Amino acid sequence: MPSRVSDAFRSHPLHFNHHKHLDFNSLKELPESHAWTATPLDHYPCTDPINTTTTESVPVIDLNDQNALDQVGHACRTWGVFQVSNHGIKTSLLHEVESAGKRLFSLPIEQKLRAARSPDGVSGYGVARISSFFPKLMWSEGFTIFGSPAEQARRLWPHGYSNFCDVIEEYEKEMKQLAGRLMWLILGSLGIAQEDVKWAGPKGDFTGAIQLNSYPACPDPDRAMGLAAHTDSTLLTILYQNNTSGLQVLREGSGWATVQPIPGALVVNVGDLLHILSNGLYPSVLHRAVVNRSQHRLSIAYLYGPPANVPISPLPKLVGPTRPPLYRPVTWVEYLDTKAKHFNKALASVRLCGHFNKALLAGDDH
Ligand SMILES: C=C1C[C@]23C[C@@]1(O)CC[C@H]2[C@@]12CCC[C@@](C)(C(=O)O1)[C@H]2[C@@H]3C(=O)O
Numbered sequence: 001m002p003s004r005v006s007d008a009f010r011s012h013p014l015h016f017n018h019h020k021h022l023d024f025n026s027l028k029e030l031p032e033s034h035a036w037t038a039t040p041l042d043h044y045p046c047t048d049p050i051n052t053t054t055t056e057s058v059p060v061i062d063l064n065d066q067n068a069l070d071q072v073g074h075a076c077r078t079w080g081v082f083q084v085s086n087h088g089i090k091t092s093l094l095h096e097v098e099s100a101g102k103r104l105f106s107l108p109i110e111q112k113l114r115a116a117r118s119p120d121g122v123s124g125y126g127v128a129r130i131s132s133f134f135p136k137l138m139w140s141e142g143f144t145i146f147g148s149p150a151e152q153a154r155r156l157w158p159h160g161y162s163n164f165c166d167v168i169e170e171y172e173k174e175m176k177q178l179a180g181r182l183m184w185l186i187l188g189s190l191g192i193a194q195e196d197v198k199w200a201g202p203k204g205d206f207t208g209a210i211q212l213n214s215y216p217a218c219p220d221p222d223r224a225m226g227l228a229a230h231t232d233s234t235l236l237t238i239l240y241q242n243n244t245s246g247l248q249v250l251r252e253g254s255g256w257a258t259v260q261p262i263p264g265a266l267v268v269n270v271g272d273l274l275h276i277l278s279n280g281l282y283p284s285v286l287h288r289a290v291v292n293r294s295q296h297r298l299s300i301a302y303l304y305g306p307p308a309n310v311p312i313s314p315l316p317k318l319v320g321p322t323r324p325p326l327y328r329p330v331t332w333v334e335y336l337d338t339k340a341k342h343f344n345k346a347l348a349s350v351r352l353c354g355h356f357n358k359a360l361l362a363g364d365d366h
């Protein structure tokens with residue numbers, strides 16, 4: 001088993017031919033390669049009709065509100081996602097990172113491919129990692145940054161990469177701080193304090209990745225998919241979306257709810273590792289990105305995880321005689337490796353209590 005996040009995908013490389021990377025802006029029709037077809041893999045183990053939509057709104061929480069703790073707890077239990085305002089990240093930094101993303105994606109395809117993510121790597125330009133589980137391609141391109149952005153940025157702009165790096169590094173620093181604050185707020189809403197999480201002491205080396213997602217305007221949006229339904233393999237994810245909607249979350253019992261962009265707000269969603277840590281009390285949220293005919297959409301996700309090699313398991317305080325531990329311990333690296341292999345069955349594959357067996361994994365068609 002690899003021990004570093006950067007090595008998590010060694011055993012499941014993602015091979016994509018460069019000719020599959022399209023210059024989206026030059027296309028007047030949706031190519032067959034991108035005409036999305038629902039597959040059984042779209043269907044997670046949930047009871048909802050998968051294509052129903054709802055007009056319900058994701059909770060918006062003012063972090064300065066004195067009831068923020070309770071509101072966060074309620075949102076995590078019932079939605080697995082919420083938007084935050086008064087989060088302390090300067091609007092100017094959000095705009096700068098948005099411009100940096102736009103600058104990157106508007107480069108010619110040949111230039112972007114110079115920073116292509118290697119098949120077994122984490123950082124760089126390419127299609128979403130989960131693409132290999134689907135017969136058709138998604139209408140999006142992505143750029144993943146894990147650790148320093150310098151190596152990839154130098155390939156994109158050999159003579160002028162420092163501005164991009166400065167903005168990304170500043171964003172990483174600010175996001176890491178906010179993600180820590182949000183994690184303790186979320187755990188606090190479960191009655192968990194810092195001393196209850198031994199591995200998360202002051203030296204706890206939490207890690208984060210930045211995922212820039214670009215969704216060009218699409219000539220046939222109803223037949224395309226920006227980013228297929230998935231949960232994040234994180235503790236939590238903080239997402240900045242520009243003023244174009246596209247993010248949808250699955251609301252149990254109701255269907256897909258659009259997360260309307262609110263200027264300056266950030267979207268926070270529960271990831272699979274928080275789902276495990278909370279012993280299933282705060283379920284990770286299934287989400288996807290749809291595309292539209294006239295507007296380019298950009299989103300920037302900060303994927304926040306625990307120290308790479310710490311076994312994550314249900315917190316002892318959330319386990320008891322009436323609530324046995326639902327998941328076995330798993331490190332972030334091991335979980336990313338499992339996700340790369342089993343995608344939507346990864347969480348079930350680490351579940352205890354006989355809810356899952358090897359026969360289910362045998363159905364993987366990856
Ligand atoms: C830390 C990570 C989580 C992620 C894989 C990655 O190494 C970096 C990219 C992340 C992302 C973003 C888009 C959706 C997703 C499922 C994917 O394909 O790449 C997530 C991965 C994840 O959360 O499993």
Ligand SMILES: O=C(O)CCC(=O)C(=O)O
Nearest residue numbers: 211213246247289299301
């Ligand atoms: O673009 C979006 O709104 C969703 C992005 C996302 O889910 C991700 O990067 O993990």
Ligand SMILES: [Fe+2]
Nearest residue numbers: 230231232287
């Ligand atoms: Fe996501």
